[in-house]
Amino acid sequence: MTIERSYHAMFAEATPMLAAVRVVGGQIKINLFSEKNTTDDEIEKEVNFSIQKGSATIKELLIGCSDAYSEGETLTVTLAETEGSISEEISTQSITIPTLTANEFERVSVTDNANANAIKVTGTVTIPAGASFMIYAVLTDETGSIAEKVNEIANKLEVTEVRTLTDTDVEITLENNVIFNCGGLTDLEIVLPASTTADFTCQVNFTSGATPDETSVTAPNTIVWLGDDIESDVFIPAANKRYSVMFYYDGVNFRGITQGV
Amino acid sequence: MFVKFIDENTIEKAPRVLRDDCYTYSNPKAETLFRFGYKPLIEAECPENGNYEMKYAETENKVIVMWSEIADEAEE
Numbered sequence: 001m002t003i004e005r006s007y008h009a010m011f012a013e014a015t016p017m018l019a020a021v022r023v024v025g026g027q028i029k030i031n032l033f034s035e036k037n038t039t040d041d042e043i044e045k046e047v048n049f050s051i052q053k054g055s056a057t058i059k060e061l062l063i064g065c066s067d068a069y070s071e072g073e074t075l076t077v078t079l080a081e082t083e084g085s086i087s088e089e090i091s092t093q094s095i096t097i098p099t100l101t102a103n104e105f106e107r108v109s110v111t112d113n114a115n116a117n118a119i120k121v122t123g124t125v126t127i128p129a130g131a132s133f134m135i136y137a138v139l140t141d142e143t144g145s146i147a148e149k150v151n152e153i154a155n156k157l158e159v160t161e162v163r164t165l166t167d168t169d170v171e172i173t174l175e176n177n178v179i180f181n182c183g184g185l186t187d188l189e190i191v192l193p194a195s196t197t198a199d200f201t202c203q204v205n206f207t208s209g210a211t212p213d214e215t216s217v218t219a220p221n222t223i224v225w226l227g228d229d230i231e232s233d234v235f236i237p238a239a240n241k242r243y244s245v246m247f248y249y250d251g252v253n254f255r256g257i258t259q260g261v
Numbered sequence: 262m263f264v265k266f267i268d269e270n271t272i273e274k275a276p277r278v279l280r281d282d283c284y285t286y287s288n289p290k291a292e293t294l295f296r297f298g299y300k301p302l303i304e305a306e307c308p309e310n311g312n313y314e315m316k317y318a319e320t321e322n323k324v325i326v327m328w329s330e331i332a333d334e335a336e337e
Contacts (some may be wrong), residue, residue, distance in 0.1 A: 187290060213277065216288040221280065234278045236287040 067131035075123035079116035227258035
């Protein structure tokens with residue numbers, strides 16, 4: 001996942017900041033707002049941040065305060081499509097800051113838009129005396145660039161064998177560094193190997209049938225799918241496509257990355 | 262089309278994905294559909310004369326469409 005750091009004003013009146021970043025798996029948490037009230041009274045602080053998220057999806061805001069908070073103030077999240085200095089707003093949504101328990105973050109969902117590559121968060125928060133207030137944006141990029149991910153895995157694949165399968169109904173037990181080349185399939189069953197190594201990679205290529213639903217795929221529930229023709233986390237081949245599926249072991253699960261053309 | 266018989270008025274179309282404890286089946290084949298209780302639907306044309314309503318019946322290996330004649334109110 002990449003973050004484009006841009007210090008241009010993506011929205012005319014916003015000042016983007018990227019104060020802190022932590023990467024957790026396929027997610028990234030970006031600190032949008034971090035203020036400490038050093039006075040003995042509550043103070044109001046303006047929230048005005050924008051970030052360019054590229055292809056990443058904004059999932060939620062994490063909001064926390066070092067003291068109890070119950071003002072219920074509203075933040076406005078604006079999604080936009082930006083190109084250079086040109087910004088076109090796509091949508092806005094109001095986020096009500098929930099009641100916060102001291103030193104605990106609350107998650108507030110944000111609805112993303114596929115066309116948006118930038119986010120702006122604005123509003124006002126009342127920070128209790130002596131307290132710190134923070135807002136993070138949680139972005140995910142599980143899909144990102146499929147081609148990049150496939151290339152990354154393909155580079156790890158040290159092919160020891162290309163095995164051609166001619167049947168239309170095949171059961172494939174994945175093998176490290178093996179490419180299975182199939183023709184048109186009506187039935188594909190994937191079996192995981194009994195043991196694996198950290199750098200396990202395997203590729204399965206096949207052509208789907210001419211009609212929808214013609215090619216069935218049976219796969220272990222533990223495979224995590226990513227890429228083309230994935231619906232509700234399940235790989236459902238479409239008709240008339242040549243698929244290349246890269247399997248690799250991520251240390252916990254087997255993942256299958258599908259590319260269909 | 263594969264369906265699951267619910268009652269004489271209701272059938273459920275087979276989904277594109279089925280799951281059991283171990284496996285996920287996308288575009289499942291007939292033997293998998295049978296295992297999950299889905300059977301092929303055998304349709305029949307509605308008779309031309311008279312008033313009919315569609316009903317379903319289940320046999321060991323299929324679900325069939327039947328047309329049940331609706332009694333004419335004038336005759337009652």
